[in-house]
Amino acid sequence: MERVSDSTLKRSRKPPGPGPMTTIADVARHAGVSVATVSHVMNHTRHVEPETAERVRAAITALRYSPNSVARSLRRGETKTIGLLLPDNSNPFFASVARQIEDAGFVSGYTVILCNSDGNAEKEERYLSVLMAKQIDGLIFAGSSDHARVFARLLPSMPAVLLDREIQSVNVDSVLVDHDHGGYLAGKHLAGLGHEKIGAIGGPRDSSSSPARLRGFARALEEAGLELPASSIVDSDYHFAGGRLAMEQLMAQAPGVTAVFACNDLMAMG
Known part of the structure; x- marks a missing residue:
């Protein structure tokens, strides 16, 4: 040394x-x-x-x-920054989306400020307040809940886009995924492989995506002449450890299941 x-x-x-x-x-x-x-x-x-x-x-x-970038921002009325609030960017889906948003922002001269809420509503509100204080030019929000009250306060001050979320009571643009169809394709695939006793691991009940995926999945099984009884469905939390615990519970309450549909990648890996 x-x-x-x-x-x-x-x-x-x-x-x-x-x-x-x-x-x-x-x-x-x-x-x-x-x-x-x-x-x-x-x-x-x-x-x-x-x-x-x-x-x-x-x-x-x-x-x-x-x-002085702060002074220049004040003069121009823009900061060339965009806030990106995600539930968890360790999720492969959100990690991919975040990278694409960052790349697109860079090409247009914008810096993306990434925040992870971990699905915590209080953390989301705090991050939203911080981003607003930084006078970001816009927000891309994939929250864990509706937050109609928060958006009612937020929208007058900046443009916002909801990512994979929809708030019926607030007039804001949304980029949505067809979760029902995704679940339907998963059900068609497993039924097509010849499985007859199939289970499912859903996400949080208060999420909009999990019920839609399970509906599409159940519809595909019904078309194939198969059932998805309540005992073959376990709710979890969209996380790795939660997926493992849910699988243990599913095996205990629905023995004989030969295939399982997990409502997101992290739970499937768990």
Whole structure:
């Protein structure tokens, strides 16, 4: 391990960083131009003679000037940030969605602020308050519950889109998944493989997705002449450990089941 001594510290001098009070006015004085000219060079809002523009850029480099992003945001009325509130981005579905949103935002010049609520309503409200305080330009919300009251307060201040959720009492755009059809396809697949005694592990009862998936699943089994009795259904929590516990319960109360439909990937892996 290298030992650091006083003499080492004295020899290891780095160039001084930018002064905390360095402003655009300092750059203008250093370059011998107006503040407006510096602004035009930085934002490419008006033609500036090449020689003058180069002098401005040299002054920016010499002073190590960095624009105050907060001040610029206030002037422009935008922060170029988008809030993304998910229940759990360890879920493969939401992890994939988050990556696509981040990539799309980057291409358009936006930074995505990701928050995980863990399905906790209190945590969701706190994150929403934090995101609003940061003056994000928009919100993509995949909450664990309806939160009509929260959205009634939120929507007047920013654009919002619901992801895989729908709130009937609030006028907000939604991007929805056809959960019923997904469950139906799973039921058709398992019945087509020849299974006759099939079980199901559902998600939380207060979620909108789980009941829809189970309805579609049961419809597919009914079309195949099979039943899905209540004893063959166990509710869980959409998490890995919950899926394992639900499977143990299902095996105990519905022995002989040869195939199981889990309402999300994490429970299936559990």
